[in-house]
Amino acid sequence: xxxxxxxxxxxxxxxxxxxxxxxxxxxxxxxxxxxxxxxxxxxxxxxxxxxxxxxxxxxxxxxxxxxxxxxxxxxxxxxxxxxxxxxxxxxxxxxxxxxxxxxxxxxxxxxxxxxxxxxxxxxxxxxxxxxxxxxxxxxxxxxxxxxxxxxxxxxxxxxxxxxxxxxxxxxxxxxxxxxxxxxxxxxxxxxxxxxxxxxxxxxxxxxxxxxxxxxxxxxxxxxxxxxxxxxxxxxxxxxxxxxxxxxxxxxxxxxxxxxxxxxxxxxxxxxxxxxxxxxxxxxxxxxxxxxxxxxxxxxxxxxxxxxxxxxxxxxxxxxxxxxxxxxxxxxxxxxxxxxxxxxxxxxxxxxxxxxxxxxxxxxxxxxxxxxxxxxxxxxxxxxxxxxxxxxxxxxxxxxxxxxxxxxxxxxxxxxxxxxxxxxxxxxxxxxxxxxxxxxxxxxxxxxxxxxxxxxxxxxxxxxxxxxxxxxxxxxxxxxxxxxxxxxxxxxxxxxxxxxxxxxxxxxxxxxxxxxxxxxxxxxxxxxxxxxxxxxxxxxxxxxxxxxxxxxxxxxxxxxxxxxxxxxxxxxxxxxxxxxxxxxxxxxxxxxxxxxxxxxxxxxxxxxxxxxxxxxxxxxxxxxxxxxxxxxxxxxxxxxxxxxxxxxxxxxxxxxxxxxxxxxxxxxxxxxxxxxxxxxxxxxxxxxxxx
Numbered sequence: 001x002x003x004x005x006x007x008x009x010x011x012x013x014x015x016x017x018x019x020x021x022x023x024x025x026x027x028x029x030x031x032x033x034x035x036x037x038x039x040x041x042x043x044x045x046x047x048x049x050x051x052x053x054x055x056x057x058x059x060x061x062x063x064x065x066x067x068x069x070x071x072x073x074x075x076x077x078x079x080x081x082x083x084x085x086x087x088x089x090x091x092x093x094x095x096x097x098x099x100x101x102x103x104x105x106x107x108x109x110x111x112x113x114x115x116x117x118x119x120x121x122x123x124x125x126x127x128x129x130x131x132x133x134x135x136x137x138x139x140x141x142x143x144x145x146x147x148x149x150x151x152x153x154x155x156x157x158x159x160x161x162x163x164x165x166x167x168x169x170x171x172x173x174x175x176x177x178x179x180x181x182x183x184x185x186x187x188x189x190x191x192x193x194x195x196x197x198x199x200x201x202x203x204x205x206x207x208x209x210x211x212x213x214x215x216x217x218x219x220x221x222x223x224x225x226x227x228x229x230x231x232x233x234x235x236x237x238x239x240x241x242x243x244x245x246x247x248x249x250x251x252x253x254x255x256x257x258x259x260x261x262x263x264x265x266x267x268x269x270x271x272x273x274x275x276x277x278x279x280x281x282x283x284x285x286x287x288x289x290x291x292x293x294x295x296x297x298x299x300x301x302x303x304x305x306x307x308x309x310x311x312x313x314x315x316x317x318x319x320x321x322x323x324x325x326x327x328x329x330x331x332x333x334x335x336x337x338x339x340x341x342x343x344x345x346x347x348x349x350x351x352x353x354x355x356x357x358x359x360x361x362x363x364x365x366x367x368x369x370x371x372x373x374x375x376x377x378x379x380x381x382x383x384x385x386x387x388x389x390x391x392x393x394x395x396x397x398x399x400x401x402x403x404x405x406x407x408x409x410x411x412x413x414x415x416x417x418x419x420x421x422x423x424x425x426x427x428x429x430x431x432x433x434x435x436x437x438x439x440x441x442x443x444x445x446x447x448x449x450x451x452x453x454x455x456x457x458x459x460x461x462x463x464x465x466x467x468x469x470x471x472x473x474x475x476x477x478x479x480x481x482x483x484x485x486x487x488x489x490x491x492x493x494x495x496x497x498x499x500x501x502x503x504x505x506x507x508x509x510x511x512x513x514x515x516x517x518x519x520x521x522x523x524x525x526x527x528x529x530x531x532x533x534x535x536x537x538x539x540x541x542x543x544x545x546x547x548x549x550x551x552x553x554x555x556x557x558x559x560x561x562x563x564x565x566x567x568x569x570x571x572x573x574x575x576x577x578x579x580x581x582x583x584x585x586x587x588x589x590x591x592x593x594x595x596x597x598x599x600x601x602x603x604x605x606x607x608x609x610x611x612x613x614x615x616x617x618x619x620x621x622x623x624x625x626x627x628x629x630x631x632x633x634x635x636x637x638x639x640x641x642x643x644x645x646x647x648x649x650x651x652x653x654x655x656x657x658x659x660x661x662x663x664x665x666x667x668x669x670x671x672x673x674x675x676x677x678x679x680x681x682x683x684x685x686x687x688x689x690x
Contacts, residue, residue: 225249488501
């Protein structure tokens with residue numbers, strides 16, 4: 001948004017560079033400004049993006065940047081930046097309501113994460129409390145009774161702010177006859193104010209249960225499912241996004257403090273088909289709530305002579321690191337390039353690398369769940385080893401044995417038959433693989449009869465009984481097919497016309513002439529293009545499909561870890577593919593008495609494909625990914641990067657250890673602290689492909 005506002009000749013990026021340059025450390029050289037200006041020559045280049053990157057490398061903070069924009073008088077840019085900062089401020093520890101004896105001292109705590117320089121201010125009722133500007137507020141309950149007993153904390157960075165929850169402090173006189181029993185007859189000083197409620201959800205919904213209590217000392221919480229503690233569920237609010245049937249069961253919450261314990265009521269959580277409330281649900285705040293009255297159905301949309309795309313979905317699979325066969329390089333680059341282009345065309349994309357047979361089958365099954373009668377186009381792209389026997393094409397998984405047969409592979413025609421059963425409007429297969437005959441396989445698979453649907457397009461990277469080749473460009477390799485497909489994919493052409501143009505271009509390449517030529521097979525009877533615009537369907541048609549797709553794209557939220565020595569470490573996450581995640585660790589706060597410190601990841605689950613030589617690296621390029629430049633563009637500086645592959649193999653939630661090593665000033669020995677972190681099941685791991 002800032003780039004859109006500042007990429008102009010007026011009060012734009014050059015003015016920002018001038019104003020920022022008043023402070024020496026932010027001043028850019030003439031060569032650097034020239035580099036920024038040349039970005040306009042690139043297809044998606046932005047001078048402002050380049051300038052912001054230069055300022056970030058000089059440790060320019062949000063506050064510094066906001067000050068520069070204010071001095072420029074660019075109110076719209078200031079508003080954009082302030083709203084972005086406000087979205088970043090998150091209250092992580094809320095103050096809790098308490099019951100205390102008269103004269104006792106009570107402590108309320110509020111912690112928040114966000115940009116550097118967060119400021120705290122406590123309020124009592126509507127009155128600002130002088131001097132109460134730290135995350136912890138200590139209250140002397142010997143104050144006059146007329147003082148309000150409700151407290152709240154404001155956290156701000158510049159003009160952006162967020163408020164904590166209200167906390168109620170009830171003071172009981174020591175001689176009060178009710179002090180021992182008025183709050184909870186069974187447990188003195190501990191009372192549940194809000195009980196969890198039973199709920200009925202569909203797969204993909206968000207489960208929200210709440211249990212709130214007051215007590216002295218402040219209560220702690222532990223949620224349980226079927227009498228077993230839920231890992232990491234130790235707050236009053238239990239929230240589980242994108243639930244599956246694995247989360248159904250009986251839930252209760254154990255509330256306790258140093259002296260007392262009490263349990264909430266046990267409630268049933270039902271998940272699955274047929275367990276939705278009898279009336280159509282309303283989407284509210286990330287969870288399904290049952291409406292009080294039936295919602296009238298919308299009238300059907302009038303028919304249109306032009307095909308209307310209600311949804312477009314794509315599954316991209318690239319197999320590279322084969323266990324018993326030649327390693328490939330191009331699938332990673334090709335899948336990444338097609339993912340970016342298809343997203344520009346409003347496709348929902350799941351991109352996966354290096355799948356074994358079971359994982360490929362499960363990925364296809366999940367892909368089929370995204371397809372429905374309302375889906376306009378379903379696209380399957382595969383890059384890897386393959387073969388063709390008796391007119392049937394087979395995709396070879398990475399765990400296929402040396403002498404593999406159809407029993408070890410996936411038959412493309414079987415996938416097509418399953419797609420037809422979903423009544424998708426357009427079925428597209430782009431197969432970037434060899435089609436040589438497999439002499440080890442003499443079985444003719446019984447696929448079954450295909451329907452006559454006039455909506456099937458096959459784009460083969462090469463002809464029958466021929467090979468498909470890669471083009472090597474330094475560390476990166478592109479398949480011949482995708483090299484030319486990229487040039488035409490965004491064109492508003494009927495898909496068969498588009499592939500014809502790709503075939504013509506491929507024919508101009510001298511090195512593959514006579515070896516590789518695109519083959520197009522189609523029975524498409526209407527003009528259908530990948531660029532056809534989407535007309536969103538009614539919510540009940542698309543919500544389940546959207547949530548199914550969203551499951552594979554949920555990244556853990558960035559978080560801050562606070563160590564006993566006073567050091568704060570930020571954990572950040574980025575997705576390279578749907579099953580490959582980047583984790584970075586960054587030290588954001590260091591006490592003055594510590595000279596050196598570093599935070600590293602250890603104890604990463606063994607089932608993941610992790611090269612220990614490629615974790616905790618100082619630059620993105622060192623983690624073993626040729627695509628580092630694509631995902632590291634907006635990564636912060638001074639980080640250690642780790643790349644985790646094969647997330648689909650995760651059996652449990654992803655847990656690892658952050659190891660902090662630091663040395664105090666004037667000392668030679670290093671000290672070590674560790675924290676175990678669980679981030680749930682990220683990205684494709686949520687679908688349980690194993």
